[in-house]
Amino acid sequence: MKKLRGYFITGLAVFLPIAITIYILVVAFRFFDNILGRFINIYLLRTGGIYIPGLGLILFILVVFLTGFFTRHFLGRKIFPFFERIFLLKPPLIRQIYPSVKKIINLVLSQEKPSFKKAVLVEYPRKGIYSLGFVANEGMKEAKDKTNTDDLVNVLIPSSPSPFSGYLIMVPKKELIYLDISIEKAFELIISDGVLNPEDIADKPV
Secondary structure, three states: OHHHHHHHHHHHHHHHHHHHHHHHHHHHHHHHHHHHHHHHHHHHHHHHOOOOOOHHHHHHHHHHHHHHHHHHOHHHHHHHHHHHHHHHOOOHHHHHHHHHHHHHHHHHHOOOOOOOOEEEEEEOOOOOOEEEEEEEEEOOHHHHHHHOOOOEEEEEEEEOOEEEEEEEEEEEHHHOEEOOOOHHHHHHHHHOOOOOOHHHHHOOOO
């Protein structure tokens, strides 16, 4: 029974990632295909008896290219920020979701490294409890002057699963524990809600 249980668990470990990946790809294909292709294919089916699988996905890719082309030009750079401020950053529910989603997608698509300087541990919210944080910048001059602390730094304590939102605290450098992991690895830890440690991804065999 122990061997059978081991075979079953090993099979799940191999099968589930493949099955879930395929499922996500199929769902994504159907989602994007239905955005535009559903209505066009209904029209084609009624008029000419033709159905083109993947038509919506092709149209979606074309729309993305045209949106990128339009946004990169002067007119798009003027119109889209206005549209974003009015329709995406004003409504209560949308403004809670859109900025975080935009930051995460920009991070994934960007080839530049995150602007955070270093991943650190800091005793927060009290002594004996360690929180993962990111050194964002040197502390502002007024805070240094009024606390008589020359080595004050700005540290963001992120809230899972978005590494871009959380609490900004100002901490003396001597109270920080600097980590050897990269910012990207720290992001993975936060986005997974602590389920995946950096060594789990780097060292353990799949």
